[in-house]
Amino acid sequence: MKRFRLFTKALAILVLLFGITAVTMGGFSAWALERNLTEQYESKGKAIATGLASASVEILLFRDAATIQALIDQYLEEGKIQGISYIFVVNERGHIISHTFFPSIPEGVQGLEGDRHETTIQRIQIEGRGDFIDISSPILASEVGYVHVGMDRDLIRHAIMAAIAQQLILMGCLFLLSIVSAYVLVGRLARPLKRLTDYAKKVASGEGPGEGNDLAGAELRPIREGTDEVGQLAQAFQHMVLEISSRENSLRKAQKEMRSLNETLEQRVAERSAAAEARAQELARANEQLQQEIAERKQAEAELVHERYLLDTLMDNVPDSIYFKDTHSRFLRINKALAKRFGVPSPSEALGKTDFDFFSEEHARPAFEDEQEVMRTGVPLVGKEEKEVWPDGREQWVLTTKMPLRDRGRDIIGTFGVSRDITRRKQAQMALEASERRYRQLTEASLDAIVVADQEQRILLFNPAAERIFGYQAEEVVGQPLTMLLPAEFQDSHQLGFRRFVDTRQGRILGRTVELRGRRKDGTEFPLELSISALDLGGDFQFLGAIRDLTERNRLRAMMVQTEKLASIGQLSAGVAHEINNPLAFVANNLIVLQRDIKGLMTLLDIYEKARDRLAQVDPESSRQAKTVAEEIDLDYIRDNLDRVLNRTSDGVQRVTHIVHSMRNLARSAPPEFQEAQIAELVNMSLEMIGGQARHANIKVELDFDPTVPKVKCVPTQLSQVLLNMLINALQAITATPRPQGGRIRVATRGLGSEILIEIADSGCGIAPEDRSRLFDPFFTTKPVGEGTGLGLSIAHGIITGHGGRIEVESQPGEGTCFRIYLPLNPQEARHGHIS
């Protein structure tokens, strides 16, 4: 085969080429790499050495070897700089003061010399460690010392060996690849050349083009896709064959298409001319009809002219508004006065329009309905006052009369009417009414009591606030003397002042505000603030007194003082709790240690006890002493009692710890944070706080916890606050009416599906029905001043609603109160109210 011969030649050339390349490349790159790496290592080492030398000047002058060590360690930390093997720093006396050698400084390193000004490089060999390039750099012209950096030459050698090995492997691979591709290439070159030859022969022998497309495609496809020279030759050859056959075919097709195109063109031109003539005749007929109608209408109008003249005269001169409307309340006619009011230039402009076109709906609608009513019943509407509202909001009042409009056959065909503008009169009247109303409302709405009296001191006016403050109804006091509202002690001075004013027109308290006391209907007195003004009603005087009840204000003021005081006590006790807390923790911790140790001591004592008899034989003196001491201190009793004493002490300490912790928790208003909490635990914690007081007051606390109640998401500190507050209220409610058999507080919890119920019931004094509505108001309290701030329940309410829950109260005066708190299990789905 010819292609084998071709391949063998190619192979021989390849082997030769690769051989030469591999040898020269290997040698060259080993040399280059060695030079390169050595240079690189040297420059690297140089850079480090000079860098270190300049950085170390100050540190060395400060004599801090540790910092230098930290500095040089950075270069040797894992994987930092390749090739670096050691660094050491020598001081001016030649002592190594920092280095990185281990386990010890190799011999010979110490003696390495350096130049005073230049960085020097030398190759050294350290026994047992290898070959190095040592770079030495003087620190401050060697006045301070030298830095030596050692670069590992073995690493260079390894790098070169590795590089050459890699290169050889790469060459081998390339060589194999070349052989394979040479083989394939030679094969691919020979095969298509042969086919092309065969094809050319076929074409030449007459089997060529005509229907020869298929032949060309099938025979030459494998070569046709190539782009090499052989492929291009095959393509050119094939194109030539195809071109000849396709040109002949297209010539025949073009002649056939030309013929059919000519025939269709002529037919289309003939069809378009027939459609235009039919349209002109229709227009002429419509014109004739229209002219006839116009003529008829002119004749009828002439007959009406005279009657209209009479009516016009009337209509044009009457100042009142006159109109005629059809059954749909459309204007048939209006007079000039009305047109003017409508704001149209002539009455005819209003024809066919309705009230809706001129007035607002507010007026037009009732007017329309009135007219419909008149038409339905035939009864005229006479003298009605109407408010006319114009679309621009302007209002006018009219006195209007509406009558049915009948035709000659007495059938109602519409309405007509007359109206007169009475706006000005109406406005005056309304202003008067409003003023009176305002005055009345002013006095009635006033939160201050307003009392008006005449010159004879008879009460003329007594507003609702006055009724509320004094407890009298207005009808009870109007006409009565003013003095009935004053306590006896003020009556004399009042009389005196009053008379002085009547006589001299000089009033001491007029225009000023004075604080007095008043008397209620039930005889109780109360503080009030009074300001009097005199009303001059044309000679006669009336006196107006504005009175404010100061009871509430005084009470709040007292409460504020109390709250302030409590705030400072609270802060003080927070501090005290802090102080107690510390020793307490030690007491508690020591107690634990003590308990443990005493147990051990007792065990030890037991062992000694067992050996007592034997001790008596060996050392009767000690035994006797032991016995005496044991009797003196009553050992048996101690033994029985010690555990009990310790346990009770521990209980007591725990209780104190609890109390102090509760106090501290309360003082610390930690940022509110929702946590899962067991309600029973919170209740118990709160009970801990009032436990002592409850026992003291002989109050039994019953607990009824539903074990199925799950943990609740809540702010435990806030909830504890609520519970504690409820419990204190319960406690105080019970102690308010002490009974010999004591009292009872019952706390129960229940799970109610998506929410839980906490019930706190007491057997206390109960809540009066009239107080119940104000129970959760801030500063409302039934406790004496100083005992309750009136804030507790209000805060509780805020917290519970903040948790998405609610509080309910049920109370029987004299029997007890029951608070029910409903809390959702997951309040975050509810809302965040009081939480912050």
Place this chain on the structure above:
Amino acid sequence: MIGHSSAAWAPVAAEPSPEKRDPMTGQVPKQLFPLCGVFLWALFLPGTLRGDDIVLGMSAAFKGPSRGLSIELYRGSLAYFEQVNKMGGVHGNTIHIKAYDDGYNPKEAIDNTIRLVEKDEVFLLFDYMGTPTVTRILPLLKKYENRSIYLLCPFTGAEPQRRYPYNELVFNLRASYHQETAQLVDQFLKIGRKRIAVFYQIDAYGRNGWEGVRRRLAWHSLDMLAEATYQRGSLYSASFKPQVDFLRQANPDAIISIGTYSACAGFIRDARDAGWTDIPIANISGVDSDNLLKLLVEEGKTKGKDYTVNLLNSQVVPSYHDTTLPAVQEYRQLMDLHKPLPPPELLDEAYDAPTLSFNSFEGFLNAKLLVEILKKVGPEPKRERIKEAVESIRGLDLGIDRSGLASKTNPAQAGEPAEVRVSFSPQRHQGLDQVYFTLVVDGRFVPLTDEGWKRWRR
């Protein structure tokens, strides 16, 4: 809350007088009730105290062969903080340690510090462990200087953070390595051992100790006889035979060892195994003596040999065996009560904690100092106030001051400093200067007195 009075409430002093309690009823004295009642009103007042968390940042080795050092330090601090938090914190603020592992590597320590400052925004840096790590984060502190980031109570006696320019940003409690090594050298010279060799960790820590020894020797006009090194992170299982052989060749009188417990224990093991038993080997406080002892005692048990002979340590805190000290009583009580451990996610394997240790006691004292500082900083902690607060501390007793105690004459303590009080000032950023020596007897540390040193007299 905790401070000066705490010593007075330690077990012995806290004995309440019998008439004040009522053991038969276990009831709290009634006087408390009115107080309690008054306090209920605090319910309705706006809070006077805010409960914030003060977070302290700590980077130390919680993994790897040096982790014992850090874990002990952490445990001691945590025991005290837990107690303080339990009692309501400082000014109502609770204290927490945010700790990251750096494996005793400078690079991780730097990363951790950046994370603590930038991301966790910790209040201050505390209880850092290690000289190579602390030395390298110091420039970071300088960078954060305008943010007032301070490093308090690092567990290292190294010099860089005690010197300009970093001394302004670091407050140390413990004495320095130079102080420790100087005293060790003095003691050895006093008993006639002048040929001193050093075995050390080849990094900033080892170099610092080496430097301390070299300088003190130079002060006495002497040279260091020989030195051998090991690499940081060496395991106890590694062989230290080459170092032992090298040093033994030089025939020293004493060896001062500057390293961490794994390597130092390995070195002692190989030295004694090679039959070199008569030479005293001294370790400094940075070794973590309790973990060192633990390794040697275990080794001794398996080989039936005592590896703790001629082993001495210098310490910067008094012995936790000295229960006459109020701080030791408190420390033992709280360690027993809280049994503190670092969070498990910080550790790579379970840690078998010794109940008590010098390192955890140091951590405990660090925490006590910190609480005192926080008290001075005030209820609304601001970083800017830290410096002033620390520098205003004068004559503070952390419970290791013996001068006021009845048991001054404790025979074990002869030669130890009596008055031990902590003072800082703008010029002084190191609280304590005391160095203590210990010796191992019957598998536990006992104080080494001047008399005790004489056993090695030459």
